[in-house]
Amino acid sequence: MDWSMAAKDGKDDDPGVRISMPEAMRAATAQLSELLQSEAGGVSALKSTDRGWTANVEVVEIARIPDTTSVMASYRVDLDGRGRIVAYERTHRYARGQVDR
Numbered sequence: 001m002d003w004s005m006a007a008k009d010g011k012d013d014d015p016g017v018r019i020s021m022p023e024a025m026r027a028a029t030a031q032l033s034e035l036l037q038s039e040a041g042g043v044s045a046l047k048s049t050d051r052g053w054t055a056n057v058e059v060v061e062i063a064r065i066p067d068t069t070s071v072m073a074s075y076r077v078d079l080d081g082r083g084r085i086v087a088y089e090r091t092h093r094y095a096r097g098q099v100d101r
Helices: 021-036
Strands: 039-048 052-062 071-080 085-095
Touching: 021 039, 021 052, 021 071, 021 085, 052 085
Parallel strands: none
Antiparallel strands: 039 052, 052 071, 071 085
């Protein structure tokens, strides 16, 4: 999908227009990957907000061999109701093989 063309129909502010959860997941990963020029590893959290969606997207920042030593980052991505990124922020950086305790 061409994200720059997503809202040319003049309904940008229509509160009734909202993408689905699966569409929000795809939009968050695709757009963040494009912005960062890095591979998105997946969505670890997604929640609905008054304005759209907030997702936590895991991104490979530095690919290494073996894969478990690659540097990953977690980004908070805010999407509007139509699925366009309105803000993003890196919230955490870690080695891929790291396990939460």
